[in-house]
Amino acid sequence: MVSTTLTVGAGRPRDPRIDEAVVAAVVELLCEVGYQRLSIAAVAARAGTTKPAVYRRWPTKAQLVHEAVFPAEGRPLVPETDDLAADLRSMLTDGIALFSRPEVRAAAPGLLADLAQDPGAHPRLLARFTSPMFDQLQGRLERAAAAHQVRPDVDARLLVDVIGGSTFMAVLTRDRAELEGPWVDQTLALLLAGVQA
Amino acid sequence: MVSTTLTVGAGRPRDPRIDEAVVAAVVELLCEVGYQRLSIAAVAARAGTTKPAVYRRWPTKAQLVHEAVFPAEGRPLVPETDDLAADLRSMLTDGIALFSRPEVRAAAPGLLADLAQDPGAHPRLLARFTSPMFDQLQGRLERAAAAHQVRPDVDARLLVDVIGGSTFMAVLTRDRAELEGPWVDQTLALLLAGVQA
Amino acid sequence: MVSTTLTVGAGRPRDPRIDEAVVAAVVELLCEVGYQRLSIAAVAARAGTTKPAVYRRWPTKAQLVHEAVFPAEGRPLVPETDDLAADLRSMLTDGIALFSRPEVRAAAPGLLADLAQDPGAHPRLLARFTSPMFDQLQGRLERAAAAHQVRPDVDARLLVDVIGGSTFMAVLTRDRAELEGPWVDQTLALLLAGVQA
Amino acid sequence: MVSTTLTVGAGRPRDPRIDEAVVAAVVELLCEVGYQRLSIAAVAARAGTTKPAVYRRWPTKAQLVHEAVFPAEGRPLVPETDDLAADLRSMLTDGIALFSRPEVRAAAPGLLADLAQDPGAHPRLLARFTSPMFDQLQGRLERAAAAHQVRPDVDARLLVDVIGGSTFMAVLTRDRAELEGPWVDQTLALLLAGVQA
DNA sequence: TGATAAGCGAGACGGTACGTCCGGTCTTGAG
DNA sequence: CTCAAGACCGGACGTACCGTCTCGCTTATCA
Numbered sequence: 001m002v003s004t005t006l007t008v009g010a011g012r013p014r015d016p017r018i019d020e021a022v023v024a025a026v027v028e029l030l031c032e033v034g035y036q037r038l039s040i041a042a043v044a045a046r047a048g049t050t051k052p053a054v055y056r057r058w059p060t061k062a063q064l065v066h067e068a069v070f071p072a073e074g075r076p077l078v079p080e081t082d083d084l085a086a087d088l089r090s091m092l093t094d095g096i097a098l099f100s101r102p103e104v105r106a107a108a109p110g111l112l113a114d115l116a117q118d119p120g121a122h123p124r125l126l127a128r129f130t131s132p133m134f135d136q137l138q139g140r141l142e143r144a145a146a147a148h149q150v151r152p153d154v155d156a157r158l159l160v161d162v163i164g165g166s167t168f169m170a171v172l173t174r175d176r177a178e179l180e181g182p183w184v185d186q187t188l189a190l191l192l193a194g195v196q197a
Numbered sequence: 198m199v200s201t202t203l204t205v206g207a208g209r210p211r212d213p214r215i216d217e218a219v220v221a222a223v224v225e226l227l228c229e230v231g232y233q234r235l236s237i238a239a240v241a242a243r244a245g246t247t248k249p250a251v252y253r254r255w256p257t258k259a260q261l262v263h264e265a266v267f268p269a270e271g272r273p274l275v276p277e278t279d280d281l282a283a284d285l286r287s288m289l290t291d292g293i294a295l296f297s298r299p300e301v302r303a304a305a306p307g308l309l310a311d312l313a314q315d316p317g318a319h320p321r322l323l324a325r326f327t328s329p330m331f332d333q334l335q336g337r338l339e340r341a342a343a344a345h346q347v348r349p350d351v352d353a354r355l356l357v358d359v360i361g362g363s364t365f366m367a368v369l370t371r372d373r374a375e376l377e378g379p380w381v382d383q384t385l386a387l388l389l390a391g392v393q394a
Numbered sequence: 395m396v397s398t399t400l401t402v403g404a405g406r407p408r409d410p411r412i413d414e415a416v417v418a419a420v421v422e423l424l425c426e427v428g429y430q431r432l433s434i435a436a437v438a439a440r441a442g443t444t445k446p447a448v449y450r451r452w453p454t455k456a457q458l459v460h461e462a463v464f465p466a467e468g469r470p471l472v473p474e475t476d477d478l479a480a481d482l483r484s485m486l487t488d489g490i491a492l493f494s495r496p497e498v499r500a501a502a503p504g505l506l507a508d509l510a511q512d513p514g515a516h517p518r519l520l521a522r523f524t525s526p527m528f529d530q531l532q533g534r535l536e537r538a539a540a541a542h543q544v545r546p547d548v549d550a551r552l553l554v555d556v557i558g559g560s561t562f563m564a565v566l567t568r569d570r571a572e573l574e575g576p577w578v579d580q581t582l583a584l585l586l587a588g589v590q591a
Numbered sequence: 592m593v594s595t596t597l598t599v600g601a602g603r604p605r606d607p608r609i610d611e612a613v614v615a616a617v618v619e620l621l622c623e624v625g626y627q628r629l630s631i632a633a634v635a636a637r638a639g640t641t642k643p644a645v646y647r648r649w650p651t652k653a654q655l656v657h658e659a660v661f662p663a664e665g666r667p668l669v670p671e672t673d674d675l676a677a678d679l680r681s682m683l684t685d686g687i688a689l690f691s692r693p694e695v696r697a698a699a700p701g702l703l704a705d706l707a708q709d710p711g712a713h714p715r716l717l718a719r720f721t722s723p724m725f726d727q728l729q730g731r732l733e734r735a736a737a738a739h740q741v742r743p744d745v746d747a748r749l750l751v752d753v754i755g756g757s758t759f760m761a762v763l764t765r766d767r768a769e770l771e772g773p774w775v776d777q778t779l780a781l782l783l784a785g786v787q788a
Numbered sequence: 789t790g791a792t793a794a795g796c797g798a799g800a801c802g803g804t805a806c807g808t809c810c811g812g813t814c815t816t817g818a819g
Numbered sequence: 820c821t822c823a824a825g826a827c828c829g830g831a832c833g834t835a836c837c838g839t840c841t842c843g844c845t846t847a848t849c850a
């Protein structure tokens with residue numbers, strides 16, 4: 001998180017309603033005008049506050065959008081049932097659902113572009129998303145290998161690349177209708193055949 | 198292509214050296230400051246010309262960068278040997294190489310962001326990249342299916358998603374060293390197992 | 395003159411109708427939009443021709459306007475009766491009339507500004523206007539001095555400054571009505587008293 | 592004045608160094624390139640600032656140049672000694688000196704041209720220059736008439752036309768050397784003879 | 789009489805300057 | 820130290836217009 005509303009010391013405390021209003025305004029405006037044309041001034045106006053109040057909380061647009069679009073949810077990234085096929089299917093549909101949210105579609109490429117320029121963003125991004133997902137998936141795969149469901153040399157990080165990248169690319173290049181139909185089934189079939197022992 | 202230097206009719210013809218200088222300047226500046234902070238003014242200055250000369254050729258930054266970064270090469274996107282494994286490996290290494298070029302790394306997310314906002318960019322992007330690749334790969338897969346090397350229900354477009362998305366994601370989240378090492382081997386193994394009859 | 399339609403040598407001769415049409419267009423447009431916003435493109439369009447045809451004849455806007463507004467008339471600048479008061483009055487009213495013509499009011503300050511910047515304009519301007527007027531007035535004053543009407547030390551060039559400058563300033567700062575009324579009478583009284591023996 | 596640096600209320604105050612630097616840059620550039628080719632961009636660059644900072648202070652080039660060239664000095668336009676000849680001489684030499692300043696020579700015709708086009712400039716110009724001068728001169732002439740030094744019917748405004756116009760014309764059409772020599776003496780003689788009782 | 793040469797309409801070009809938007813910072817005055 | 824209000828600085832924008840150039844054609848002079 002960036003908007004560290006600690007304010008342990010003296011002085012007037014920050015108004016928490018502004019934090020909420022700004023985040024809500026960002027999500028709205030992302031869907032309306034996209035990432036590039038999202039201006040801090042417009043966010044502040046929509047949130048009923050002023051630019052300095054926003055800049056006090058988030059130093060850059062990238063960090064603001066990042067936090068607004070990907071709130072730190074505690075939900076498990078990798079499901080844990082006994083059915084490997086069902087778990088992989090969940091990951092595919094979760095990826096599709098995530099990248100299909102309007103604010104995510106609008107924000108993701110712009111965020112990538114901004115963060116790609118920012119040195120140091122690489123580890124932060126990994127720490128926030130890829131690594132937790134990788135750790136959980138690593139455990140899940142070891143369980144599956146022990147049950148002789150997957151080859152023991154299947155790499156969890158590689159699978160994260162393939163699942164994440166495929167869903168991202170699919171959302172970018174296909175219509176909504178295609179994704180809800182056979183795409184998941186076919187991809188799941190390919191993945192299962194690819195990893196199975 | 199956008200910069201249609203046709204000019205069959207009347208009027209002073211365009212100076213082709215400006216076309217070249219601008220494209221070169223875009224590639225340079227992309228590597229130096231990234232997509233977002235790439236300004237037309239800076240491109241024109243670096244190219245030794247002026248903004249109107251750039252705007253006459255490319256109406257938007259997105260189209261300019263698109264053409265500068267992805268020149269219309271005629272090279273086949275899908276190799277055509279008799280060895281399916283070798284062909285898939287080529288596609289993976291080509292994808293890695295493409296997305297690893299500094300100007301592509303700098304431009305790709307920004308282009309996605311801009312084009313995602315532009316209605317009508319979707320079909321254009323497909324027509325230029327995904328579709329040709331898909332058509333070629335479709336033919337290659339049919340040949341492989343006839344030779345009983347792959348299952349007949351493997352979809353070429355799906356494979357494009359998986360190969361393109363995986364390589365894109367890998368380049369974004371991994372170091373150069375990892376990609377040149379086992380990543381290609383492991384991904385190739387997964388794909389082969391996934392599609393084989 | 396600038397538009398030297400000599401064309402002694404070979405080649406297609408210039409169309410004299412274009413010369414006329416351009417000059418007429420300049421006078422019209424000066425009255426409509428003034429000197430600064432008079433564009434060669436507009437002149438060419440109004441004259442029913444094209445920019446290069448205008449530039450072939452007059453290299454700069456200043457020279458074009460100069461020639462259009464002050465055609466080389468042969469009319470005597472200084473009248474030659476036996477009545478000095480009447481002659482001075484004529485010069486005053488002629489100055490008022492000249493500077494009051496709409497195209498002259500519109501063109502004069504702009505011309506001064508352009509020509510003031512052009513080194514070499516000074517002698518040209520003098521040769522065209524001030525000097526002939528000065529020569530004629532010099533003769534007239536000598537005649538008046540011989541008749542003991544004016545002091546013999548009155549300088550003709552000085553009188554040109556005073557008459558020209560006063561009328562110019564008066565036209566710039568006063569309404570039409572004032573000028574036609576007592577202004578000429580009062581100025582004439584001042585001048586006569588100033589020069590009389 | 593135009594650049595009203597009032598800013599009594601809220602908001603960041605204007606940087607007064609920019610005001611000074613811009614005015615200085617205008618004077619410099621006027622002498623170098625003249626009025627017409629004086630661009631706001633060049634002024635801003637020379638002053639070490641940017642175009643918007645200039646536009647915030649002066650909405651048009653005419654107003655900017657006007658204020659830069661004719662700063663609101665409180666100096667009396669008409670001297671007030673007991674010697675009418677000396678006072679008139681002062682007005683002549685002041686006029687010569689004013690119109691001889693390089694930036695004034697460069698700016699004056701261009702300003703006239705711009706202001707001549709702007710309806711409403713007429714009264715403004717009068718209010719700033721001609722009228723104050725006229726009022727002061729009117730008082731001086733009444734004093735002189737009471738002392739039987741001038742004819743009581745001599746009009747102050749007319750004298751302003753004659754003195755201003757003559758000096759302006761003389762500066763435009765003569766060399767520096769001529770003006771410092773006998774020109775003032777001769778003109779003074781003419782004026783004195785013209786107005787004396 | 790045919791080659792040469794300049795003018796013509798048409799129109800796009802290279803480039804200067806324009807006036808404006810907006811992003812991020814700073815200042816006030818109150819809480 | 821925060822808040823609102825708001826102006827400021829300066830980078831960049833996309834456009835209008837200037838004077839030039841290229842084209843394909845026409846019109847005159849000269850070999």
